[in-house]
Amino acid sequence: MNKCEKYRQQLLDLAYGEGEETADLRDHIENCVECADYLGELQMVQNRLNEFDPPMDSGYLMVKKVMRHAYESRERKRLILDLSKFVSIMITVFLLYYLLYRWQGFQGLIVVQLIFFILLPLSIIPLTRMQIEKRR
Amino acid sequence: MQEFELVYKAKKGDLKAMEELLDQNYAILKGYLLKITLDRELAADLTQETMLKALKKIKKFKNRSKFSTWLISIGTNLYKDHLRKNHRLIMVEDIDKLQVGILEAKETDLIITELLAELPLDKRLVLVLKHYFGYNYQEIGQMLNCPVGTVKSRMYYCMNFLRKRMTGGEEDE
Structure with a gap:
């Protein structure tokens, strides 16, 4: 890297708010016409680059589209989770029934079923309470 | 609401906070992708892809940088992947193709686009x-x-x- 190149790199850094202006650099610019020209051209390039401003949209529709995808994906995940919960509960119930059948035979199964059907209407009480609490 | 609050909420699964974050950073992301791809359609696709990826990976975002910086990093990687997949090289001969998406741009924009594409x-x-x-x-x-x-x-x-x-x-x- 020659002397001028070093100062030009420094000028570029300064133009973009990096580094510090040194007395050495100032002296060089005052005495080197090419580097003084470089500084002018650098500012010209910056100005031209600033003119480049591609038209933009608000992004409202795209953000909404992405968010719709997010909501759908969350709903899908919830459904999969609910389904897996349901399947695991069903498997457990059938397993319990099978174990009961092995232990007590058909009679045991029928007794448990009867108890279950007698107690079923009682489940209305906690369900109603849950509904009331949800409304609150 | 401050950015770090929105990020915190988004990490907890608050989609409203995530929407606000994306809304606030959309212009930065799209502007960046427009300037690096120099292709309006591709920039739009990559913006969408970047936002979707950010949604999926928000929990991995560490608050060491601004959210926009993180989005820009994702966008850059997606653009590099896109180039790798499509074996597309930005060459001087491709300039006309690259400019197709910026039809409504000013003349100065086209000149800068041409130079940037090179x-x-x-x-x-x-x-x-x-x-x-x-x-x-x-x-x-x-x-x-x-x-x-x-x-x-x-x-x-x-x-x-x-x-x-x-x-x-x-x-x-």
Whole structure:
């Protein structure tokens, strides 16, 4: 890297708010016409680059589209989770029934079923309470 | 609401907070992708892809940088992947194709687009991040995963290239 190149790199850094202006650099610019020209051209390039401003949209529709995808994906995940919960509960119930059948035979199964059907209407009480609490 | 609050809520699964974050950073992301791809359609696709990826990976976002910086990093990686997959090289012959998406642009925009398209991608990324987004050399180095010295020399190359092309001289190799 020659002397001028070093100062030009420094000028570029300064133009973009990096580094510090040194007395050495100032002296060089005052005495080197090419580097003084470089500084002018650098500012010209910056100005031209600033003119480049591609038209933009608000992004409202795209953000909404992405968010719709997010909501759908969350709903899908919830459904999969609910389904897996349901399947695991069903498997457990059938397993319990099978174990009961092995232990007590058909009679045991029928007794448990009867108890279950007698107690079923009682489940209305906690369900109603849950509904009331949800409304609150 | 402050950005870090929105990020915190978004990490907890608050989609409203995530929507606000994306809304606030859309212009930065799209502007960045427009300037590096120089292709309106591709920039729109990549913006959408970037936002979707950010939604999926929000829990991995560490608050060490701004949310927009994180989005820009994702966007850059997606663009590089896109180029790799499509074996698309930005070459001088492709300029007409690249400009198709910026039909409604001003004449100055077209000239700058042409010049930017001539720059190799790794150098163009540095120029866009430095000039249009004001990141410092260190931040750019972290974003692009390269040393500060390389960032500086790429920036110097870009400026020399543009300076010589704009003043009608020949660029250095």
